[in-house]
Amino acid sequence: MADSAKRLRLPILMYHEVSRESERRKAVRKTNPAYSVSAGEFGDQIRWLRDHGVETVSLSRVLEEDDPACGGKVAITFDDGWQNNYTEAFPLLREHAMEATLFLLTGFVGRQGYVDWAQAAEMEAGGVSVQSHTVSHRPLVGLGPAEIVSELEGSKKSIEDHLGKRVDLLSVPHGLLDRRVIDIAGRAGYRGICTTLPIVFHSLGNPAVLGRINVPDRCSLSVFAKIVGGDPSLLFRLRLEKEAKNALKKLLGYENYRKMYKLRYKIGE
Numbered sequence: 049m050a051d052s053a054k055r056l057r058l059p060i061l062m063y064h065e066v067s068r069e070s071e072r073r074k075a076v077r078k079t080n081p082a083y084s085v086s087a088g089e090f091g092d093q094i095r096w097l098r099d100h101g102v103e104t105v106s107l108s109r110v111l112e113e114d115d116p117a118c119g120g121k122v123a124i125t126f127d128d129g130w131q132n133n134y135t136e137a138f139p140l141l142r143e144h145a146m147e148a149t150l151f152l153l154t155g156f157v158g159r160q161g162y163v164d165w166a167q168a169a170e171m172e173a174g175g176v177s178v179q180s181h182t183v184s185h186r187p188l189v190g191l192g193p194a195e196i197v198s199e200l201e202g203s204k205k206s207i208e209d210h211l212g213k214r215v216d217l218l219s220v221p222h223g224l225l226d227r228r229v230i231d232i233a234g235r236a237g238y239r240g241i242c243t244t245l246p247i248v249f250h251s252l253g254n255p256a257v258l259g260r261i262n263v264p265d266r267c268s269l270s271v272f273a274k275i276v277g278g279d280p281s282l283l284f285r286l287r288l289e290k291e292a293k294n295a296l297k298k299l300l301g302y303e304n305y306r307k308m309y310k311l312r313y314k315i316g317e
């Protein structure tokens with residue numbers, strides 16, 4: 049699949065935390081509540097996929113198999129390596145034999161609230177492909193070339209050493225990506241980079257750049273069905289929202305945007 053003219057059609061779902069209700073009601077959070085679905089909702093979504101005969105595929109497998117239509121499957125991804133991905137989401141995925149991809153922040157593994165290496169290894173063995181979300185979660189576009197190399201190579205090597213597997217996918221922190229990051233990722237051995245652009249048709253360059261659709265909090269099953277189906281009008285609306293957000297980031301500067309965002313969503317450090 050090295051042919052850059054080839055396009056892949058695959059709805060790639062993006063999740064962060066999968067929490068119990070009591071966790072979600074905390075006054076001060078670490079993530080935007082839009083990036084935390086309840087374990088109950090996640091279970092409903094997994095059962096919806098099963099009931100509708102929609103199979104899941106890990107992104108590593110997608111890049112290995114030469115099938116631009118991906119057999120009508122969807123991909124499930126998790127960013128950051130939250131411990132509730134192991135305690136809440138993993139049992140459901142395993143129960144229904146569903147594949148997924150977990151993007152780990154290697155500098156956070158074993159910290160409170162995050163998976164440890166034993167849990168990551170168990171998920172890898174249970175059909176969840178563990179891949180990189182960098183070491184520190186700093187936006188790569190704001191870093192110098194040596195720091196980008198260290199974030200990409202360091203996280204890759206750390207997962208490969210701990211889990212004895214090949215890491216070839218990267219999810220960029222905050223969805224921010226530029227040409228330098230793509231080039232450095234390619235040289236570091238990554239074959240695919242995940243962003244947060246809500247699209248279902250992806251260009252397969254080397255590395256491939258893959259968009260993803262966030263499954264928001266309190267997502268009804270009818271909206272979930274549209275996400276899974278790659279509904280064009282929904283994706284168009286999501287892209288407009290994303291462009292408005294990006295314009296605001298540019299206008300305010302990234303640091304000011306983050307400050308406003310943290311105040312808005314009561315996110316603590």
Ligand SMILES: [Zn+2]
Pocket residue numbers: 127128181185221222
């Ligand atoms: Zn992240």
